[in-house]
Structure formats: structure tokens, C-alpha cells
Amino acid sequence: MTFEEVTLDTHVYGGEALGRLADGRAVFVPYALPGEMARIRLTDDKPRYARGKLIEIVTPSPERIAPRCPHFTQCGGCHYQHIPYETQLQIKTDVLRDQLERIGKLNNPPVRPIVPSQPWNYRNHVQFHITPEGELGYQAGGSNTTLPIRECHLPTEAINQVWPLLDMEAIPSLERVSLRGGMNDDLMLILESNEPEPVELEIDLPLSVAYLGPGGALVLAGDDHVIIEIQQRLFRVSAGSFFQVNTPMAEQMVAHVLENLPLTPQTTLVDAYCGVGLFSAFLAPHVGRLISIEDSPDACEDFEVNLDEFDHVELYEAPVEDVLPTLDAHPQIIVVDPPRSGLARPALDAILSLGPDVLAYISCDPATLARDGKRLSNGGYQLQQITPFDLFPQTYHIESISFWTAAK
Numbered sequence: 001m002t003f004e005e006v007t008l009d010t011h012v013y014g015g016e017a018l019g020r021l022a023d024g025r026a027v028f029v030p031y032a033l034p035g036e037m038a039r040i041r042l043t044d045d046k047p048r049y050a051r052g053k054l055i056e057i058v059t060p061s062p063e064r065i066a067p068r069c070p071h072f073t074q075c076g077g078c079h080y081q082h083i084p085y086e087t088q089l090q091i092k093t094d095v096l097r098d099q100l101e102r103i104g105k106l107n108n109p110p111v112r113p114i115v116p117s118q119p120w121n122y123r124n125h126v127q128f129h130i131t132p133e134g135e136l137g138y139q140a141g142g143s144n145t146t147l148p149i150r151e152c153h154l155p156t157e158a159i160n161q162v163w164p165l166l167d168m169e170a171i172p173s174l175e176r177v178s179l180r181g182g183m184n185d186d187l188m189l190i191l192e193s194n195e196p197e198p199v200e201l202e203i204d205l206p207l208s209v210a211y212l213g214p215g216g217a218l219v220l221a222g223d224d225h226v227i228i229e230i231q232q233r234l235f236r237v238s239a240g241s242f243f244q245v246n247t248p249m250a251e252q253m254v255a256h257v258l259e260n261l262p263l264t265p266q267t268t269l270v271d272a273y274c275g276v277g278l279f280s281a282f283l284a285p286h287v288g289r290l291i292s293i294e295d296s297p298d299a300c301e302d303f304e305v306n307l308d309e310f311d312h313v314e315l316y317e318a319p320v321e322d323v324l325p326t327l328d329a330h331p332q333i334i335v336v337d338p339p340r341s342g343l344a345r346p347a348l349d350a351i352l353s354l355g356p357d358v359l360a361y362i363s364c365d366p367a368t369l370a371r372d373g374k375r376l377s378n379g380g381y382q383l384q385q386i387t388p389f390d391l392f393p394q395t396y397h398i399e400s401i402s403f404w405t406a407a408k
């Protein structure tokens with residue numbers, strides 16, 4: 001085993017701090033802070049870089065604070081509990097800028113001030129793995145081992161009151177268990193397994209229960225969805241559908257998109273990766289034609305209910321990369337909100353050939369955003385502004401909304 005002492009210089013995307021080994025190689029160390037000297041054990045020793053496990057902080061940073069949770073550094077869910085919230089916000093702003101400059105090759109990107117969240121108890125959805133003993137836990141980063149947990153400070157209070165009461169010992173075939181919260185603290189328990197037959201479960205709690213197996217979702221108790229309220233609009237969200245996990249921040253993102261897009265009754269707008277219709281529902285009243293694209297059947301079913309009142313909305317249930325290249329429309333605006341992998345190449349090429357005046361890019365991964373941003377700027381688009389939204393406090397994840405315009 002090799003131990004080293006390193007001084008850390010800066011934060012990088014992924015939650016680690018970057019320093020230099022004595023031989024000059026970059027070394028990445030989680031849970032350390034710039035300015036700290038740390039004793040580390042090398043866990044990944046490559047010719048050009050290395051990764052280290054933090055063994056001991058030799059010289060702590062004056063910024064370091066005590067983490068709130070006893071599982072911090074073990075469970076893999078949080079990366080920043082040792083950092084004051086204001087500093088977390090600054091780190092995310094700096095990391096976003098750095099990714100855009102280094103990967104995106106964008107010069108002095110116009111990064112606006114980050115929009116902060118409530119730092120704790122913000123998640124309306126939490127997913128647990130199950131230990132062989134039937135306890136709920138999280139999978140430590142980069143491992144298949146499930147660490148049983150006694151507390152977690154990220155879910156809402158309503159979720160936190162219920163999950164410690166769940167006992168999954170009787171259902172060994174379960175892969176995962178999630179709890180999703182809706183309006184009025186309604187909760188849905190989602191049991192996930194690869195077994196085609198639904199599990200049997202008796203739960204004496206006021207919950208809806210859904211079984212998500214290879215054949216789709218089955219309701220075992222209560223409703224097949226929760227209702228989530230955003231800006232006085234109600235969204236039906238089923239067990240298998242995506243929804244933003246931080247409800248108050250989703251409200252702010254919707255407001256930001258509405259404020260910054262040049263919407264008119266003549267506008268044709270494409271909302272790609274539309275989910276259950278969060279952005280579509282607020283955009284629809286302001287445009288002449290809305291084309292929404294989503295490949296999850298569950299989300300599409302929810303979308304149809306959520307946007308039932310609009311006659312000028314078309315929903316394609318298919319991959320964005322299949323729909324956009326053959327789309328018979330001339331959208332002035334395209335909104336994209338892809339998963340972490342970003343835009344598939346055919347989707348990005350199709351956006352360039354559709355040539356909207358404005359592209360709004362909602363991203364949950366600055367690295368893939370920067371990769372796509374480089375392709376967009378090579379294709380004639382210019383980044384007008386980008387705002388980070390802190391949807392995931394205590395973690396390294398960075399959400400952002402950027403607006404790109406076609407160069408005249």
C-alpha cells in the first residue's frame with residue numbers, strides 16, 4: 001500500500017479535490033478541500049494521474065465544517081457536507097465555468113449567479129437499495145455493497161418520517177425501494193424487482209404502493225401516481241416517470257425558462273425530453289404549436305393527462321434522436337432537457353439542421369453540456385447566458401439552464 005502526503009489545490013467536477021503527487025502527476029481526492037494537506041492512500045495509480053482515498057487531514061482548511069450525517073463519506077450519496085453551503089455554491093459556479101472553458105472551449109462563458117436551494121430536506125424522491133438482512137441503505141460510490149442507513153438529511157420530512165418504518169426483510173427478491181412525495185405529503189412506495197410476479201406486502205401505513213417489474217408498473221395499494229404542484233398547476237407523476245426531485249427549484253427553473261424565451265402566439269416550439277410535461281405545460285399557453293418528445297411510455301401517459309386541455313400540442317413517444325432528424329416543422333425555439341449523457345449525436349446534428357433561433361439547454365451534467373456546447377458553437381450557435389440552479393445541495397451535481405442563439 002502506498003501512502004502519500006499531498007496539498008490540494010482546487011475542486012474538480014465529480015466532488016474531488018485536485019492536487020499533485022511528488023512526481024508531478026495529478027491526484028484526485030474526495031472529501032478534501034483546496035489548501036489542505038492530506039495523507040492519502042493511492043487507490044488508482046495510472047501513468048498520467050492517480051486517485052487517492054483520504055486517510056487523514058494533516059492541515060485542515062479553515063473552511064472545513066463538521067458533516068451533519070454520520071454516514072457521510074461512507075454512503076456515497078453526499079460529497080460536500082464538510083463544506084459550508086455558500087462555498088458549495090461558489091464551487092459549483094467555478095466548476096461549471098471551468099468545464100465550459102476546458103471541454104467546451106468557450107471563452108469567458110457568461111455564467112450568471114447560481115440560484116440557491118434550501119440546503120437540506122429537499123428531495124421529493126429517494127431510492128434505497130436493500131441489504132441481505134432487509135434493511136434500507138445506499139450503495140457506496142463505485143461499489144455494489146449496500147450500506148444500511150439510519151438517517152439521511154436529503155429527503156423531505158414527510159419521506160423521512162416513513163422510510164425508517166419500512167421492513168423489507170420478507171421480500172428478498174426486491175432490487176430497490178423508492179419513496180416519492182406529492183402534494184399534501186401524499187407518498188408512493190415503489191418496489192422494484194426483476195421478478196415478473198409482483199411481491200406480496202402488507203404495509204400498515206397511509207401510502208400508495210406500486211410494483212415496478214419487467215412488465216411495467218402495477219398498483220398494489222392506493223393510487224398509481226402522486227400529484228406534484230408546480231406554480232399552482234397539478235402534475236400527475238406515475239411510478240415509472242421522471243420528475244425533478246427538488247420541487248421548489250423546479251418552480252424556479254420553469255419561471256426562468258418562461259422569462260428568457262421569446263415566446264409569441266406564432267412560435268413553433270419543440271420540447272425534447274419532455275417527461276410528464278413540466279416545461280411543456282407552461283410553454284403551451286404562449287406558443288402557436290408545441291411539439292413534445294419523450295420515449296418513456298409511463299411519462300407519455302402522464303403527459304397526455306397533464307396537457308389534456310391543449311389542442312395545439314403534439315406528443316411523440318419515441319427517442320429524440322429518431323424524431324428530430326425527420327421532423328416536419330420549422331421550430332423557432334427548441335428546449336432540450338436530456339439525461340446525464342447529454343444529446344446523442346444525431347439529435348444534436350438534427351438541431352443544427354432545424355436551425356432554431358434559440359435553443360434552451362437544461363442540463364444536469366456540465367461535462368456533457370460542455371461537450372455539446374462545443375459542437376453547438378462549431379455549428380454556429382453562441383452561448384448567450386447560463387444560470388446554475390442548485391438542485392442537489394450537499395452533492396457535486398450541477399443543474400444549469402443555458403440559452404444559445406444562432407449567429408446572424
Ligand SMILES: C[S@@+](CC[C@H](N)C(=O)[O-])C[C@H]1O[C@@H](n2cnc3c(N)ncnc32)[C@H](O)[C@@H]1O
Nearest residue numbers: 242273274275278294295296319320337338339
Ligand atoms: C432529465 S429528464 C427531463 C424531463 C422533463 N423535462 C422534466 O423536467 O420533468 C429527461 C427525460 O428524457 C427522457 N429520455 C431519456 N432519453 C431519451 C431519449 N433518447 N429520447 C426521448 N426521451 C428520452 C426520460 O425518460 C426523461 O423523462
